[in-house]
Amino acid sequence: MNKEQVSGKLEQATGKVKEKLGETLNNQRLANSGVTDQVKGAAKEVAGNIKEAAKDHYEKQKDEKKEHADHLRERISEKTQDIKDHINQKIEEHKKSA
Numbered sequence: 001m002n003k004e005q006v007s008g009k010l011e012q013a014t015g016k017v018k019e020k021l022g023e024t025l026n027n028q029r030l031a032n033s034g035v036t037d038q039v040k041g042a043a044k045e046v047a048g049n050i051k052e053a054a055k056d057h058y059e060k061q062k063d064e065k066k067e068h069a070d071h072l073r074e075r076i077s078e079k080t081q082d083i084k085d086h087i088n089q090k091i092e093e094h095k096k097s098a
Helices: 003-024 028-097
Strands: none
Touching: 003 028
16 A cells, blocks of 8 residues: 555545534534545545556566566577587587598
8 A cells, every 4th residue: 555545545534524523513614625635535545546556567567577588588598508409419420420
């Protein structure tokens, strides 16, 4: 959970308290202010959710690219060894036939 999510949740809770207090005291301005705080808090929380989802996506992509690079490096190394072995085998065959 990032700070935008926490801040948004806190602002929503504060807004809910202000709304209920305003309703209890019959203070429309306080109740309306509470609802406004809830809306702002929800927007902050959603922004935090988007930020976290983007970060998770980036990390996943980064991990997948690393795995792919590791796999390619291993395949290149194996192919290099195969080619080397094949050439050495041909050299040995040539030596024996000469």
